Amino acid sequence: MTIKTAWNLSPLFSGLDDPKLAEVAKASTMTVEAFARKWQDRDDWLVNPTILKEVLDEYERLMHDQGHNSLAMYYLWLSSELNQGDTQIRAKLNQARHLAQNLTNKTQFFGLRLARVSTKIQTEFLQHPELKNYQHFLANVFATAPYLLSEAEEKILNLNSGVAYGNWIQMTESSLSKEEREIAGQKRGFAEITGLISSQDKKIHQEAVKAFDEFLAKKIDMAEAEINSVLEYKKIDDELRGTTRPDQLRHLEDDLETITVDTMLALVTDHFQLAHDFYQLKAKLLGQTKLAYHERTIPYGQIGRHYEFTEAVAIVEKTLLAVSPKLAEKFKNLLTNGQVDALPKTGKNGGAFCAHDLLSAPTYVFLNHTGEFKDVLTLAHEMGHALNNELMREKLNALDFGGPISTAEVASTLVELLVAEELEAGVDEETKLALLVSRLDDDIATIFRQVSAYHFEQSLHEDFRQTGFLSAQNIGQLFKQKMTDYLGPAVSFETQHEKWWIYWSHFRRYFYVYSYASGLLIAKALRNKLREDKNFIDKIIEILSAGSSLAPKDIFAHAGLDIGQPDFWQKGLAETSRDLATAVALAKKLGKI
Template sequence: MAPQIKTSGRVSIGKRREVCPWQTSWDLSPLLNSDNDPRIETELEKVKQANSKFVQKWSKRQDYLQEPKILKQSLDELEELSRNFGNSGSPGFYFALKYELDQANPEIKAKLNKIEELEKELRNSKKFFMLNIAKIPEKDQQKFLSSEELKDYKHHLERAFQEAKHLLSEGEEKVLTLKESTSHDFWERLTSGLLAKQEREIMMEGKKQTKNFSDLLGLLDDTNQETRKEANKALMEIFEQYAEIAEPEINAILSNKKTNDSLRKFSRADQARHLDDDIETEIVDTVIQAVTSRFDISKRFYKLKAKLLGLKKLQYYEKNIPYGKKKAKYKFEESIELVKKTFSSLDKKFLDIFEMYLKNGQIDAFPRKGKRNGAFCTHMLITQPTYIMLNHTNSLKDVTTIAHEVGHGINNELMREKQHSLYFETPKSTAEVASTFMEDFVLQELLKESDEETRLSILMEKLNGEIASIFRQTAFYNFETQLHGEFRKKGYLSKENIGELFKEHMSSYLGEFVDTSSSDNWWIYVPHFRYIFYVYSYVSGELISKSLQSKVKQNPKFIEKVKEFLSAGTSDSPKNIFLNLGIDISKKDFWLQGLNEIESLLNETENLARKLKKI
């Protein structure tokens, strides 16, 4: 079991970290003082009472569905409930965060599970409210939408009215919520949970070593070809072993989705995702079509990578191996200064937010036993702090990860200043804009300080990330579309059927310089296919970010427009928010411009490789 983290947020392990002038682990004291804080039950009781008060007041009434003034009163009370309590208050956020720090701790898991059950119960108790609003007759809807009293909730109401035709009765909605764990969530966790427990013995540096599943995935990027082969061989054995389980698992998820779509009268498998994300299906289609039409860019990239590495072809598992030598170490303190310098050059507000996070213990910086891998930025209530998790190991990627996650945080703080609690979130279609925007500007700062050899390796790493975020995710989306379509035609798909579909779509963006012949079973470990059409958001976020970066470079004052967008939350649809900035995301040309920028970066990289006589 990992040691408990002190809520002061200060790290006392290792001399290198003691001298750090900032707090480098989370200070959770704004939420609770400890895992056994006597306030836990008190706070949860307040949450229950606040929710119960709202339900008791409005569940039997109909007048708020007839009079704008009364509807405003009810929405004001819902906003206050969402602002101060939500469905689990401070204990819910506290234990969600503690779980990320100590995932093997059964006591934390138990407390979190108990709180999650309460959250589900409270969400269900309030379902009547938005269901009733959604079913206000069309002839009466305009009265509410045009009401001056309700202007602060206009888009909230617009979304409710849009969802109306896909909603069921209150009782049926509760049943769907309650069955979601058994018909989707537990299936989703099954394969990933089994894979995470796997270990295999492989040969490394002349001796046998035992590696877990996560380690094996990481070794696919190792610079030693024999190590890559060993890791891939082990992964292939694991995938083969669990393909028999993954097959019914994914079919169960596909079947549940088909049932839900049929009940809700969705004509396409991805339509529910688009409605939930507040983006028009036509816009997502345009994004996917635009990127698919430029798969020549990703194919050129892999051709270049194969040449630089001296390989006739890359194996499928080798597509992400790094090229070249980069500066070996980027210590946390040095990385922080670089990110601060970049933010300062963009806008002082960005720097102020970052420094607040560092000062207040809102960033957990270093890896330790029991802590989750990777990085994220998270928030819950508008009245609670934002928290960022890192696992800084002094790599180049760690530098850009700081910028990426703090970008999400900046997005949160700007929304917090301008929006009420019902608009305090980002649509999935634009959720990655702030993060990639900040990340790219930090990368440009790194490039300024690099010699040509280092520059080439950084450019290759940058392109590798963009190909993965834009072209690979588009191929994933195309695969998902066909996967759901084939299931609905045939009623069941064998692992061989799924493997062939996957291989076909991976080949479509990788091209002839990547051997996909043994990629059949790689769909098994990709969690996104269980999240259902989530991946387009990476594509849209990256390409919108590129457009905004271009405009800021042309005119630094455009950063004010960027801040305007970042503060908008869900107060309007992404389409309308960008139209207010003079950007039309419904046009294919808009998306092609972003792709042209990637092509320009690829041209620059190819030219530099030729100049250095690498190809």
């Protein structure tokens, strides 16, 4: 297999000067305007299921082939992630975004009017055999009705979203991505320095922490203005739509009942002692009374060797091949087709993600692989997202392609779990302990840390709505409180750490983070069923292929999982508790504590 470590974006466009960018924009405009001309002044499709089927088929084809200038937006956004400081890309992206907003406004009548049909007609549409393929899409549209504004108001909000919200986030991310510092004799960018905070080399770790602190200190005034603007934008939107709590629209968008999210959050919070106990163990293993906040991610033991990207790929491929040759083949195709950008560079954004857009457009995976052990698991995680996309692509129409975030993190964490098991197989007890501690590190960060982050986000919005403005110092104190809630007494959270919320981009994407915790707990349940029956992989592939065609609770019910029951979440937490007990017993056996 010939691995490509840089994106090949040519299936979209050949470059910024590709004339196809203008051609696609023109074609998208013509298609959208034709759709609007045909249906905007008619209302027969709002009462007749046969005519509605015709509208839905046309809209599905539009969203499959072109969207609202979607291909240009996708290409330019991906390009900007690789070149955060390139003003030419940003200018073209802004132009493409403006056109996309205008085109979205031209088709906005479709969803707004459809959502407001009477309850009687909604029932008729949902039960009509001709509309079966669009049943869940329609159900989701109808669920939004209480929170929709007039067509004119929705158009204004759509047009202002970039300047009132998106540009603020871009400003902070772009500014951070440009930062560089010499670490261990080598110039490194922000993303790589963030990874080096977890280095087991004390000198490198300290240099990285110092540089990271200084970067954030330079951005604190900017970040204060940014986060307050983001909070005010959400406050205004919620007030206009009449929601009762800041996270309500997130749950609606994710097709989940609020009680399901609240139940999971409450159960995890009730088990914060598990995280406290883990960090007490880790501090002892690292020979310290307490860990500094920036030391909590330093690996224990000898697994912190360097992993070349090709080695990480081989590990993930072997894992997938053992459970499903089909998944392994899709994994290889992503790597050989140039759909993975693997290595850090100056100007490239930090972090990792998997991106998809139209059903007809390729999936792309974004990494900053520095060779750390955790980078192997990051590869597994993001490729899990990519495999999820490729499975959905096989079966779904364009309106059901792409699931809500309540299901999106399941595939990624499942592949990550399977790869972690592969790394633990057949090792000696010393290495087993190190790998077990690493797995617990991930569990604590994914479940307990993300739930604490959700609580932090809830408090941010609540406090802002009470006071009208939050200073960076206020935010830092709130961040400290919520982080120490789950970290416990074995982790020292100092003044320098109170600004570490600045780089955590998820807080700008409104209540996303719960899905990491729920995704891992659901993935554990799926993994356990796969352990019991290797043929269960067929059921898992079916689940990961479902996209938005069903509600999450129904998707998982097909696999025998009832995510509405507290006992479901409790079982996943009990597994983490058992792993911690195993780690403590093994550490004692080996004389480590």
